[in-house]
Amino acid sequence: MRIETDVKLDFKDVLIRPKRSTLTSRNEVDIHRSFRFYHTASEWKGFPLIAANMDVTGTMNMARALGRHGALTALHKHYPEGALAEFFASADGAHAFYSLGTTEADVEKLAAVRKRAELHFLCIDVANGYSERFLDVVKRVRDENPKSVIMAGNVVTGDMTEALILAGADIVKIGIGPGSVCTTRRVTGVGYPQLSAIIECADAAHGLKGQVCADGGCTVPGDIAKAYGAGADFVMLGGMLAGHDECEGEIRYEEHDGERVPVAMGFYGMSSETAMKRYAGGVAKYRAAEGKTVETPYRGPVEGTMSEIMGGVRSMMTYIGATQLKEVPKRTTFVRVTAQTNDVFGKA
Numbered sequence: 001m002r003i004e005t006d007v008k009l010d011f012k013d014v015l016i017r018p019k020r021s022t023l024t025s026r027n028e029v030d031i032h033r034s035f036r037f038y039h040t041a042s043e044w045k046g047f048p049l050i051a052a053n054m055d056v057t058g059t060m061n062m063a064r065a066l067g068r069h070g071a072l073t074a075l076h077k078h079y080p081e082g083a084l085a086e087f088f089a090s091a092d093g094a095h096a097f098y099s100l101g102t103t104e105a106d107v108e109k110l111a112a113v114r115k116r117a118e119l120h121f122l123c124i125d126v127a128n129g130y131s132e133r134f135l136d137v138v139k140r141v142r143d144e145n146p147k148s149v150i151m152a153g154n155v156v157t158g159d160m161t162e163a164l165i166l167a168g169a170d171i172v173k174i175g176i177g178p179g180s181v182c183t184t185r186r187v188t189g190v191g192y193p194q195l196s197a198i199i200e201c202a203d204a205a206h207g208l209k210g211q212v213c214a215d216g217g218c219t220v221p222g223d224i225a226k227a228y229g230a231g232a233d234f235v236m237l238g239g240m241l242a243g244h245d246e247c248e249g250e251i252r253y254e255e256h257d258g259e260r261v262p263v264a265m266g267f268y269g270m271s272s273e274t275a276m277k278r279y280a281g282g283v284a285k286y287r288a289a290e291g292k293t294v295e296t297p298y299r300g301p302v303e304g305t306m307s308e309i310m311g312g313v314r315s316m317m318t319y320i321g322a323t324q325l326k327e328v329p330k331r332t333t334f335v336r337v338t339a340q341t342n343d344v345f346g347k348a
């Protein structure tokens, strides 16, 4: 047994210190970034935000809505093969990741869709990215899809970030336990404070000219700003994008003045009992659910939330004098505002 005593931080433990700047307006800042990817050498320019590949948020309608802002969506993996092939063959496919797990069926479905449509972005996603098998699948998918940008995760340490990039990932997805509907930290005791995970993994990835995507734990636009400040190239959002018209969640209605109005929408973790019942016929005997089911307020079109997010990021950039999003980490000084990282579990 070993104890690491270095301080590890979460979003709530820091604020970004303002810096002198010559910028006078939020209009002067550019929230887009250009990336050249490590394995494909292809280029992408856009607002580096990704809707999570969860049932509720990783939808085709979300991809269309976020695509209008140059942002991306990781589609959930449960769409049928035909629908995926059709979507990726359309113009909207350029704004979306095709998501898969690590089973043989996942890899075969990918091969079938690939025959019918070009897939620019792949997201290979497992709850625990520390298994040898995961690295093997990343290598195999890289070999079979040399032109696709591959995002793979999730991990929280520099060594595994490097291993994934060398195995074939262009972008490594960072985060174990910070998600809004995740209960991994409670159920297993495993996790890593997200801000420190981003800082450490971004450093490792950038050393190899790879990228990282900070996945989970953002609850307000300021958290997204902090993730970029910590070195995240992309930020993935689940809970912040739930509850919108573009989602595929169950809506709860109430009667108001004789009218039926939407008030809330269901949202659940992909390892929750809800998801396991839906796709695996229930929670297998040998495992515990590591996600929960919640209701989020109904929030109408995602356009409003996107405006808030983009406004928050622009404003952060004017506070620290960054004209380009890529300058943000260099211009970020975090001020620690908590004595220690406690309450790592979030709300029950």
Ligand code: 5GP
Binding pocket: 052, 053, 054, 127, 154, 175, 177, 178, 179, 180, 181, 182, 183, 184, 215, 216, 217, 218, 236, 237, 238, 239, 240, 268, 269, 270, 271, 272, 290, 291, 292
């Ligand atoms: P959020 O933005 O809601 O805080 O986090 C979204 C992320 O939570 C997802 O992209 C995914 O990595 C993670 N996640 C989604 N469902 C589950 C789950 O059931 N259990 C765990 N441990 N993490 C989940």
